[in-house]
Amino acid sequence: MVNSTASLDALVRMEASRLAAFSYLQPLLAIVFGIVILHEHVTLALVVSGLVIFGGVYIMERAR
Numbered sequence: 001m002v003n004s005t006a007s008l009d010a011l012v013r014m015e016a017s018r019l020a021a022f023s024y025l026q027p028l029l030a031i032v033f034g035i036v037i038l039h040e041h042v043t044l045a046l047v048v049s050g051l052v053i054f055g056g057v058y059i060m061e062r063a064r
Helices: 002-013 016-023 026-038 044-062
Strands: none
Touching (some): 002 016
């Protein structure tokens, strides 16, 4: 619910293509909240996948 509301609010403020790039950060944020709130364990695969997601968004936004 919060995610949908935030996405709709962001859509009013920025281009849809730029918002789509940031939507790839949602899994990364879910991981962070899982670690902080649910005390999930951090594994190497988790760190690598987070870096890949963050790197992809960075490259997409830098190209603009």
